[in-house]
Amino acid sequence: MRRTLLALAMLLCSVAVPVSSYAQNSASDSTKLEQLSRDQYNQLKRLVYLEQLNAAINTDLKELQAQSEELSASVQTTLERLAQSESAMNATLESFKEKFEDQNKTIEEVQGLLESRMDQLMMYLVAGIALVVVLIIIAVRMATADAVRKQQANWNSFQEHLFKSK
Numbered sequence: 001m002r003r004t005l006l007a008l009a010m011l012l013c014s015v016a017v018p019v020s021s022y023a024q025n026s027a028s029d030s031t032k033l034e035q036l037s038r039d040q041y042n043q044l045k046r047l048v049y050l051e052q053l054n055a056a057i058n059t060d061l062k063e064l065q066a067q068s069e070e071l072s073a074s075v076q077t078t079l080e081r082l083a084q085s086e087s088a089m090n091a092t093l094e095s096f097k098e099k100f101e102d103q104n105k106t107i108e109e110v111q112g113l114l115e116s117r118m119d120q121l122m123m124y125l126v127a128g129i130a131l132v133v134v135l136i137i138i139a140v141r142m143a144t145a146d147a148v149r150k151q152q153a154n155w156n157s158f159q160e161h162l163f164k165s166k
Helices: 002-165
Strands: none
Touching: none
16 A cells, blocks of 8 residues: 555656646746736837837938928029129129220320320420520521621721711
């Protein structure tokens, strides 16, 4: 009987260990299942958050893209206006250059005219001075000739007077 009892005890132990082990595994599995369920819920919340964040980033990206396109269009418009302003400035500078050159030509012509007038005036002045000198010389010669004639007449008259008084 001892053997049967021992065999029965062994059988009971052999059945009890797997049952207790199964019960422990079952409790452990429900804990794991709860933990997995919580992890899945947390991951679902994270996934929803990430999807919202992705949608917000996509919206921001589209706004940035629209702003970039708007800025590109604005820069292009500004560059076109700058090119127009530059061409207008070049045309204005070219016109100013032509007017400046025309003004320089006019100044040169006026200077040439003034120089010719000044030369002409100097020639008239020299001719006038020469004429005055010639007139003075003629006047002096005439006055000298007249004085010589008067002196000659006076001398002759003096000599006559001397001959008559003798």
